[in-house]
Amino acid sequence: MSKRQQLMDTALELFYRHGVRAIGINEVLKASTVAKRTLYSHFDSKDELVLAALQCRHDTFLSWLESNIEQSSSNDEMIQKLFAALRRWFRSDDPTLGAFRGCFFINTSAEFSDPDSPISQACRAHKRDVRKLIGRHLPRADESLADTIFLLKEGAITTAYLTGDGDQVVEQCLSALQGLVST
Amino acid sequence: MSKRQQLMDTALELFYRHGVRAIGINEVLKASTVAKRTLYSHFDSKDELVLAALQCRHDTFLSWLESNIEQSSSNDEMIQKLFAALRRWFRSDDPTLGAFRGCFFINTSAEFSDPDSPISQACRAHKRDVRKLIGRHLPRADESLADTIFLLKEGAITTAYLTGDGDQVVEQCLSALQGLVST
DNA sequence: CTCCAGGTAGACAATTCGGTCTACTTTTCA
DNA sequence: TGAAAAGTAGACCGAATTGTCTACCTGGAG
Numbered sequence: 001m002s003k004r005q006q007l008m009d010t011a012l013e014l015f016y017r018h019g020v021r022a023i024g025i026n027e028v029l030k031a032s033t034v035a036k037r038t039l040y041s042h043f044d045s046k047d048e049l050v051l052a053a054l055q056c057r058h059d060t061f062l063s064w065l066e067s068n069i070e071q072s073s074s075n076d077e078m079i080q081k082l083f084a085a086l087r088r089w090f091r092s093d094d095p096t097l098g099a100f101r102g103c104f105f106i107n108t109s110a111e112f113s114d115p116d117s118p119i120s121q122a123c124r125a126h127k128r129d130v131r132k133l134i135g136r137h138l139p140r141a142d143e144s145l146a147d148t149i150f151l152l153k154e155g156a157i158t159t160a161y162l163t164g165d166g167d168q169v170v171e172q173c174l175s176a177l178q179g180l181v182s183t
Numbered sequence: 184m185s186k187r188q189q190l191m192d193t194a195l196e197l198f199y200r201h202g203v204r205a206i207g208i209n210e211v212l213k214a215s216t217v218a219k220r221t222l223y224s225h226f227d228s229k230d231e232l233v234l235a236a237l238q239c240r241h242d243t244f245l246s247w248l249e250s251n252i253e254q255s256s257s258n259d260e261m262i263q264k265l266f267a268a269l270r271r272w273f274r275s276d277d278p279t280l281g282a283f284r285g286c287f288f289i290n291t292s293a294e295f296s297d298p299d300s301p302i303s304q305a306c307r308a309h310k311r312d313v314r315k316l317i318g319r320h321l322p323r324a325d326e327s328l329a330d331t332i333f334l335l336k337e338g339a340i341t342t343a344y345l346t347g348d349g350d351q352v353v354e355q356c357l358s359a360l361q362g363l364v365s366t
Numbered sequence: 367c368t369c370c371a372g373g374t375a376g377a378c379a380a381t382t383c384g385g386t387c388t389a390c391t392t393t394t395c396a
Numbered sequence: 397t398g399a400a401a402a403g404t405a406g407a408c409c410g411a412a413t414t415g416t417c418t419a420c421c422t423g424g425a426g
Contacts, residue, residue: 003373018296021204025414035374036415046414102293106341110290113201115347127345148335148359151352155338158289162310164298169334176331179363186403208384218404219385229384 004042006032012053016104020050020111047119050108054122057104062129064096069137075145076181078137082149083170086156090166102161103154127154145180152176187225189215195236199287203233203294230302233291237305240287245312247279252320258328259364261320265332266353269339273349285344286337310337328363335359 001009010032014023025046029036043049068085072078088094101107105123112119134153135146152173160166184192193215197206208229212219226232251268255261271277284290288306295302317336318329335356343349 019204019294021202021294022296024412026412033374036376037417038373040415041372101296103341106289106345107293109345110285110293111202111204113205113284124345124347127342144355144358147355151335151338151342151355151359152331153338154341155334155336158286158337158341159310159334162289162292162307164307172327172330172334175327176334176363180359207382209382216404219406220387221403223385224402 003034003038007034007039007042007049008052008056010034011049012056012104013098015050015053015108016057017099017101020108025049051118051122054105054108054119054126058122058126058129060096061126062133064094065130065133066137069134072137072139075138075140075142078139079149079174079177079181082134082153083156083174086153086160087166087170090156090160090170100161100166103157106154106158148180149177186217186221190217190222190225190232191235191239193217194232195239195287196281198233198236198291199240200282200284203291208232234301234305237288237291237302237309241305241309241312243279244309245316247277248313248316249320252317255320255322258321258323258325261322262332262357262360262364265317265336266339266357269336269343270349270353273339273343273353283344283349286340289337289341331363332360 007028011023011028014028014031025036025039028049029039039049043052065082065085069078069081072081085094089097090100092099105126109120109123114120115124131146131150134150135141135143138146156166156169156173160169163169190211194206194211197211197214208219208222211232212222222232226235248265248268252261252264255264268277272280273283275282288309292303292306297303298307314329314333317333318324318326321329339349339352339356343352346352
């Protein structure tokens, strides 16, 4: 694996687990066994590394999500698949996403208050793409249902992290969506 | 106003607007026109000040929420009132809550990764109390509906912050809840 | 063989952090 | 009135921050 990839993987792991501002460059270097000189030859600043970690997580998450909900034969089936996947994530049972600590993009947005910064823009773009993906994988197109699914999913992620009880939250989402689906 | 209250108000304002780790003790002192010695006579550490700011926000938010949803004559009316209030918050039109920058408790939780820390526990307790308050103010008791409202509200707050379009998010929530209410 | 891009290790600079401490001033109230 | 309590301004400490720089090493390509 390239040094650049090593740095991005380590940075993502540490930034996600502890928060961006809680992790210093030196900790990333120590954990990735890369020299500081090498880091700054690949990235101009810590913010650039954060941006790269966000992009890395974005790619991983989108393909994880798509592989979990694609080829559903009904809207209801897609919902079942989606929230079953979220439950695994909340339980930290999915090796692709690692130990659950909420949404990396929400967490990072909370740490960077300027909405025009590249980091905030990347977080915004991620959410836009996730919403699009959900809409695209409803076999029977229904933008309003996609909005509801998306909002419940966002609520589920933050509540699962805050309360620690992901199973309960997933049940509540599925129960809420029960009445809304016309298979 | 007491010095202690000045410190809590200023800390809350700055921590909420910029994030806890982004604001140093010295910035709080400068903005509150209080001496460092005085701060440390009231609070043992920065974490204690953060905890006090969380408690302060908790009280403000709970009473704001209650005053906005109390004495509804139907579940539907309560939902309308709740999301109308959220829309004002998202627009930063409500002087009680100040300029909107997402949920202070979600944001702060994102910055403190240890779920057993007093700060994380305070954030968890806040969400529990908000959920209880919502359930208590549904005239026709319905725990399942209260769960749905809570999760949509959480999704609405994070999405309104991330995307910046609070009005759209509120419309989506109300539309989603349309089908679920038996007045 | 030589050259050089790309790597390592880590000292270093400049700044900021949370927190302590001294010295002095103001307020409170018995 | 006078002493205790509470406040101010800011120097200072040790640690940690991001980012630069020197000095050295390594593995291929020409």
